[in-house]
Amino acid sequence: MQRIYAWLRAHPLLVDSVCTVPVFGLGLLQVVSDTVVPVPRWWWLLIVTLLSLGMALHRVRPMTATALVVIGGLMQLIWDGSLTAANYAMIVALYTAAKSGPRWLSRVGLVTIVAGPAVLLARFPESDDASFRDNVLGFGFLVVLLAIAWVLGDSMRTRRAFYAELEERATRLEFERDQQAQIAAAAERARIARELHDVVAHNVSVMVVQADGAAYAIDASPDKAREALGTIAATGREALAEMRRLLGVLRSQSETGAYVPQPGVDQLGELVDQVRTTGLNVELRVEGVPVELPQSVALTAYRIVQEALTNTRKHAGPDATATVGVGYGEDGLEMEISDDGRGAAAPGDGMGHGLVGMRERVAMLGGRLRTGPSVGGGWSVTAVLPYAGRPVAVSAPAPTRTTLQGAQ
16 A cells, blocks of 8 residues: 555656546536537637646646636636536645645635635626525535635645654754764763873883883892882782773673772872882872862862873973872862973973863863963973862962963
8 A cells, every 4th residue: 555655646647637537527528518508618618628737737736727727717707607517626726725835825825715706706696597695605605615625725734844843853853862972972982081091191101110110220129120010010900900990981781890999189199109109209288178079079180180290200301309289278179280390391292182181171070270381490280170060260370380271
């Protein structure tokens, strides 16, 4: 059945022509069989032909079909008002105008529901076989019949518009859903990339420094070389634990497993001790009354310090020292990581993933971040993280330092 319906919809002219044949045949039979014809038969034959053509073309050429039906109706009004079977084309044309024609044509059709029969009644108020009263009743019947055709056509127009709107809305929602899924996937990839960078960059840099030290000390000081190798092993195990925790977010929700806790401000001391084993002199200062931090704030604070110290080891130089300051303010956690190394003169690796990751982390919490070289040399990173994810103002930097604004 679906194939039959599809074929019928694909050949509207053929289908309408077949449906027009009985109407044209009945109209032609009426013209031929009527013995008393007040007008020439060719005139009536032309009217029947025009109306039948309008009915056959009403779907493929609606404007042409409407014009043919209107011309046929006017020809009836000029000479004789008798109705034939071919006048059924007027009902079809009115239905088509209301369903798929332009809006102005549909409104004109609405007017002709009353105007057409009214003109016919005014032109032929009486006839030989019908009184004025009978014609008035016929007028009412024609109005009801035409009104039903127009209402059905307009209902089909409204229904099609409603379905088209539903399809458009479904398409738009599907597109928006795909976009949201892509945004969520990109955000998750960015988060995982930040975590991977922070874990790998920090721990691998520590292992590289310790490995270099062990290589130099293996002959002169085997004990120090052994200690460096132990630090490498401990750092590697810590990196593996961090990687297991990070990869845990990729597991399905039905799977369970124990992962190491997320690092936070409480682990900054261990982080500083680990960095000191690489030869970098680091001082940790904590001010204010400690408060319980949300996990996101604590993790972001830890990662900022971790990335800043990693950059200090990589770029500040061999004799640099670093200071990590953490302050518990009224509205947020204030941090400043500075060093007295090369500053802006330090060679870069051209990547900048660490700084981008810091900016993204701080921006997600509604905080503020500033990074840049200091006037007296070195580099400083200043961050303020709101306790509850509320944007907070950043106090102006000290007069002896200038910073390049990072990202908010």
